Amino acid sequence: MNFSGIIKLNKRAYCVLFLLAVVFVYLQFFKAATSENVSLFYMLEVAIHAAQAGGSLVVSTRNNLKIHSKGKTAEGKDDSVTSADYFSHCAMLGIITRALPQVTLISEENGINCKKESAAQTYNQPLNLQFDYPAAYVEASDVTIWIDPLDATVEYTEKLYQYVTTMVCVAVNGKPIIGVIHQPFNESTSWAVVGFGHSANLNEKVHGTDSNLPKIIISRSHSGTIEQTLK
Numbered sequence: 764m765n766f767s768g769i770i771k772l773n774k775r776a777y778c779v780l781f782l783l784a785v786v787f788v789y790l791q792f793f794k795a796a797t798s799e800n801v802s803l804f805y806m807l808e809v810a811i812h813a814a815q816a817g818g819s820l821v822v823s824t825r826n827n828l829k830i831h832s833k834g835k836t837a838e839g840k841d842d843s844v845t846s847a848d849y850f851s852h853c854a855m856l857g858i859i860t861r862a863l864p865q866v867t868l869i870s871e872e873n874g875i876n877c878k879k880e881s882a883a884q885t886y887n888q889p890l891n892l893q894f895d896y897p898a899a900y901v902e903a904s905d906v907t908i909w910i911d912p913l914d915a916t917v918e919y920t921e922k923l924y925q926y927v928t929t930m931v932c933v934a935v936n937g938k939p940i941i942g943v944i945h946q947p948f949n950e951s952t953s954w955a956v957v958g959f960g961h962s963a964n965l966n967e968k969v970h971g972t973d974s975n976l977p978k979i980i981i982s983r984s985h986s987g988t989i990e991q992t993l994k
Contacts, residue, residue: 910929
């Protein structure tokens with residue numbers, strides 16, 4: 764009997780299976796090389812670290828400021844930026860990009876040319892925070908981190924330091940998941956992770972009046988027409 768046809772068919776089948784296996788392995792490797800899972804709580808730790816590092820520079824720079832104007836706000840006020848904004852931006856940028864190089868990072872002060880040495884050498888040690896929550900991971904390529912290196916710049920220049928903060932927001936697929944607000948002059952850090960929990964200081968009750976009237980908070984610098992609308 765002649766089995767040559769069967770043998771030839773088996774060889775082709777083996778070749779096809781081998782090629783399919785190679786393609787599968789390549790695709791799996793390529794996916795692993797271009798995408799990586801990252802822990803939500805590792806990102807929280809990095810965000811806290813960055814906010815506190817930026818805040819430290821905001822405090823240390825307060826008596827040696829250089830102030831520039833970026834133009835006018837919609838309300839016609841000067842939109843100021845200070846050297847503290849830049850120092851804080853570079854420190855926060857350095858920490859986050861070192862710890863999370865795969866994520867997208869957006870800062871209010873984008874476009875600043877940070878020196879390599881400004882990547883906060885003093886703040887390159889992990890905080891080793893302990894979070895009593897189950898592990899949760901997301902694709903790094905789905906993550907965007909937003910930072911505000913110095914919020915309330917106008918108040919900062921007016922020495923109204925109680926309003927000054929540094930902030931980090933972590934979004935996954937466009938939805939905010941992690942928020943960190945650091946008050947550098949009060950040395951207070953608040954944070955929350957959607958679906959998991961928040962910092963203990965957010966449990967504190969705010970004691971106000973017994974009035975049932977609604978309370979409205981308005982920005983000093985970006986109030987728009989809300990005051991006129993309320994009147």
